[in-house]
Amino acid sequence: MDSVSYKAGFLARMHSPQQMQLLFNHLPDVYFFAKNREGRFVMGNDHFVRQCGATTESDIIGKTDFDFFPLGRAESYVQDDNYVMETGESIIDRVELAPDPGNSINWFITCKVPVYSIGGEIIGLAGTARDITRAGLALRPYTEMRAVLEFVRDNYSRPIEIKELAALVHLSISQFERRFRKVFQISPLKHIMNVRIRAASLRLTASNDTIATIALDCGFYDHSHFTRNFRKIMGVSPKEYRKQYVS
Known part of the structure; x- marks a missing residue:
């Protein structure tokens, strides 16, 4: 058999x-x-x-x-x-x-x-x-960047420089960017943006805060900067996203 x-x-x-x-x-x-x-x-x-x-x-x-x-x-x-x-x-x-x-x-x-x-x-x-x-350790290739992930998660509301992230894992900026992209298939900057957008999407559906307040709290320069990037990633504006979810 x-x-x-x-x-x-x-x-x-x-x-x-x-x-x-x-x-x-x-x-x-x-x-x-x-x-x-x-x-x-x-x-x-x-x-x-x-x-x-x-x-x-x-x-x-x-x-x-x-x-x-x-x-x-x-x-x-x-x-x-x-x-x-x-x-x-x-x-x-x-x-x-x-x-x-x-x-x-x-x-x-x-x-x-x-x-x-x-x-x-x-x-x-x-x-x-x-x-x-x-x-x-089962996910060691990813956990090597754990300090970076946690730092971005905890500090996305303020400006984050790539050199800060590279220092966390003791790499040069160029080494860090290559390593990060190899592991996660995206750039560090795009990762930061994704974290901010995800955090904002949660706030939009779980709070009554104004869109301008959410934008500033999630690390965006202003309302237009937030709306432009939110639409690019989520496919709709923050206002439309909130309306769809609430309805």
Whole structure:
């Protein structure tokens, strides 16, 4: 019997795939979920359930990202889901910014893979996410930049110079920029901008502060500077984003 037959025979005898799912409940800082073709959750480990602000897995079954996350983030997740399910190509080790269960902004490494039926049809996807700042040595290429990520996260409201970030990891500016881009596939300046935009998007949906106040608090020079960059990244103006989410 070949290896494929051994594996198929074992899986066919399993009482329930949830036996494997239980393993994810005991892996620290690993968020596991699965969705059907319509983008509705069909599985989620305990960590992911808490990420959604829910209590038990049954609270998320049959619901979508739009039931738990701000509009901009939900749309981004769905866009990735559709890509995986329409092309059959996986998304592996994508580094992206998102709030953790404590609503702090952190970097996560995400993976999404298509799930196939016995007949070979894509019936959904499964995914995992890991918090870079908590995952430790398993994510060493990323944790080498942990001091930089935390510094930007804690200081995005003020001007940040690249030389400050380079000094944190004891590199020259040119070495730092090359290393950062190699690890995260974006420049340090774009990372800073992404952090500010994500922080601003949370404020827009979670507070009644004016857009001008949010702009200044999140490190932008003025209202127009904020609006221009927000639209470039999120696809809509801050005012439109807030209106869409509230409505």
